[in-house]
Amino acid sequence: MTAGSGALPGPVRVESLAASGIATIPAEYVRSEDECASLADALDAAKNLDAGPQIPTVDLAKIRSTNEEERRSCAEVVREAASNWGMMQIVNHGIPQELIKRMQEAGERFFSLPIEEKERYANDQSSGNIQGYGSKLANNANGRRAWQDYFFHLVYPEEKANYSIWPKEPANYAEETKEFVRQLRPVVSNILAILSAGLGLEEGKLEEEVGGMSDLLLQMKINYYPPCPQPNMAVGVPAHTDVSALSFIVHNMVPGLQAYYAGEWVTVGCVPDSIIVHVGDVIEILSNGRYKSILHRVLVNREKVRISWSVFCEPPPDKIILKPLDALVHEGSTAKFPPRTFAQHIDHKLFLKSEGPQSTPK
Structure with missing residues (x-):
């Protein structure tokens, strides 16, 4: 295993490292030996998608059908996907593809600006200011970083x-x-209703339990993953579950997302005109584990830039107590999660990370 060494000064952007022509990545980006055993170039990992399981694709047009059987069938596909995978791809979601394309082109143009221009929007994570332009820093005891730059901001409610x-x-x-976010918001309500x-x-x-129209917060994170010279040693995002209620993702059709399903890392295929939906920790808590917040990660590759737009739907930090819903807790089905605010849940997960290297499935 070969990698560069030495501490990285200041805020180092992954884009700069990729553009510098390095053949080996700095040590801070090299994952553990156990984790590296399951890593690969994302483009190679996506070559044999037909050989294994794939996350379900849901045609949301059917939920609007006048045919009751079609509506029932669509709702059942959503329920099964949330129960078994915790993830699905939705098509015919109602958001015009022309709008999605314009939104993506705007984000791509921002990331095509010179780094010194993007630095005008840099955040200051050390002071708790996480909105703005930044790079994924290490937040656990092993000190490893992810091969990712990003732009993060709250996008809804607009006020x-x-x-x-x-x-x-x-x-x-x-x-x-x-x-885009205005048109995504009713899709969020639709998925929650199903x-x-x-x-x-x-x-x-x-x-209602996650804050409703007035208090449910939508946070957008544009993730920028430049080519990596050693994709079998780095990750764009390490294995994790989303703390949110739901997450909605569009991307530039470059593969990289993987879900940990049935003991294996499964590469998610790129379905045209789709939006990926993740069930997050909050929904898993409220459903008392009947819906799954699945472990997932992002691989990188040697050749192509991958950009994804993730919208995280989060309850207000301290206003709501999250706990399994009373209707789902009864004899034979005790509460699997303690009551916590969303802020307390985030603190709990950060504490677990700070305890040391997390066990990552191979």
Whole structure:
């Protein structure tokens, strides 16, 4: 295993490392030997998708069908996907592809700016300011970093967004991003309603429990993964579960996302015009484990830039106590999670990371 050595000064952007022509990655980016055993170039990992299981694809047009059987069948596919995979790809979601393309082009143009231009929007993670342009830093005892730069900002409700930190270049960034999120918001409600019904609850129950239209926060993170000279030694995102209620992801059709399913890392295929939906920890808690927050990670590759737009749907930090819903806790089905606020849940997960290297499935 060969890698560079020495501490990295200041905020080092992964984009700079990739553009420098290095043949070996700095030691801070090299994963543990156990983790490396399961890593590969993302483009190679995606070559044999037909040989194994794939996350379900859900046609949301069927949930709007006048045919009751089609609606029931679609809802069942969503329930099974959330129960078995904790992840699905949705198509015919109702968001125009032209809008998604414009939003993506705006984000791509931001990341194509010179680094010194992007640095005008840099965040300061040491002071707790996580919104803005940054790079994924190590947040656990092993001190390893991820091969990723990003731009992170709260995008909904609009009255809570801080538009002063949003990119001013390209000029249409805010317009396209805001319109995408406006049209994503009813899709969020739709998925929550289907998941509620799948638990035998009223359709509005889960949305109510995570804050409803006024308090559910949508945070967008544009993830930028440049080519990596040693993709079998680095990751774009290490194995984790999302703390959010739901996460919605669009990407530039470059593979990299993997889900840990049935004891194996499964590469997620790139389905045209789809949005990937993750069940997060919050929904797993509320459903008392009936819906799964699946372990997932992102591989990198030697040749292509991968960009993804992740929208995390989060309850307010301290306003709501998250716990298994009373209707799902009964004799023979005790509560599997202690009551916590969302902020306390995040602190708990950060504490677990700080304890030391986490066991990562191979």
